[in-house]
Amino acid sequence: MRPWARIFLIGLVLWVATVVVTAWTGNASLVPTVVLFGSFLVPVTFVVWAYGRGRSPRVTVERLFMAFVVGGVLGVLGASLLESWLIRPSIIMYVLVGLIEEGVKLAALMFVTRHMDRRGTRDGVVLGATVGFGFAAFESSGYAFNALFTADGLSLAQLVETELLRGVLTPVGHGLWTAIAGGVLFAAGGRFRMPVVLTYLGVSLLHALWDSMTAIAIAITLVLTGRPWQFALLRVGRVPDVTAWQAHVYTALNWAGLIVISLVALAWLRAVMSSARREPKILSQ
Structure with missing residues (x-):
């Protein structure tokens, strides 16, 4: 069986x-374990999968760890600060969110890879995906x-539902968009x-469309x-009503829109990876 x-x-x-044990015993002390396992399982799995497919001597385990933890935390902190300062309810709110979050992830990628002497497109895809995941x-x-807390008290069911939905959608979200941007950057x-x-603006647009798909679907339905x-x-x-x-x-x-956005992003990533195969051999080793 493969590592991933x-x-x-x-x-x-x-x-x-x-x-199951948390639901059976009602032990709230286990809730952080549920949150961490459910939130990190799919992202970590896809990082290991990406590392195995795009292995390079420049993409070390230490660098992957730095990209995932340091890049991920810096991205979340930067997005939180900028969104609290700049985002107000408006028609362009989703566009601003896309620009901010894709921008901070790209900046985080540049920070954690600043000491790399040689860069290949494949390295950028793997490390960009790692920051995104x-x-x-x-x-x-x-x-x-946040889903744990409801008007009726703590809801383990709502927490689990949130983690399942986000886990299913994770492979075609942040990791995919930053993989594209990272590949083009490198x-x-x-x-x-x-x-x-142009790539940054493009993935930001995909991000904005993804976030606003609910509103778009409601408008089209009406x-x-x-x-x-x-x-x-x-x-x-x-x-x-x-x-x-x-x-x-x-x-x-709503689901059709998410699928179309995902297919566009996957096709774009495939084009980026195709360009990596045409790079000089010194960069791809």
């Missing part, structure tokens, strides 16, 4: 066991922790040249299936 598969299976068994792990632990020699700027009485309620600032059919349309549109 072994890590995932062992971690999954331990996480499920911790959830580190960011995703720490961010998911925060979301899971292909440019670690300098912020025009291809890097345009396609909205009733006059629903628009009348919206005009006076009231939230109308929705029909069962509208709920189905919204769900289908």
Whole structure:
């Protein structure tokens, strides 16, 4: 069995066991273990998988650890500070979030790899993915922790649901976007040249579309299936009830949008990896 598969299976068994014991005993002291296992399992698994596929003498285990932990924490801290200062509810809120989070992850990647003498596109993809997955792990632990608290008290079920959903979506989120940006950055020699700027803006747009997909799906659903009485309620600032059919349309549109965004990002990453195979041999060894 491959290392990444072994890590995932062992971690999954331990996480499920911790959830079951926590639910059985009601021991709140086990909640941090549930949060950490559920938030870090998928990101760590994909970092190990990426390392195995793009192994390079310049991408050491120590450098991976620095990218995941230091890069991830710096990214989360930087995003939290900038978003608290700059983000206000508005039409462009999701665009700003995308620009900020992709910007701090790229800056974190540049920081943790500043001492690298030689850089290949494949190195940038692996280390960029590692920073992105580190960011995703720490961010998911925060979301899971917040999901624990409800109006009716602590909810282990809501925590688990949050971790399952974010775990499923993790491979096509932060790690994928930063892998693309990292590959292009390293292909440019670690300098912020025009291809890097355009890539940064592109992955930020994908990020913004991803975050705003719920709102986009709601808007499209209303345009396609909205009733006059629903628009009348919206005009006076009231939230109308929705029909069962509208709920189905919204769900289908939301997931379809996320799938399209993911496919675009995966195709982009594949193009970046294709360019890595055309690099001089000295960079790919």
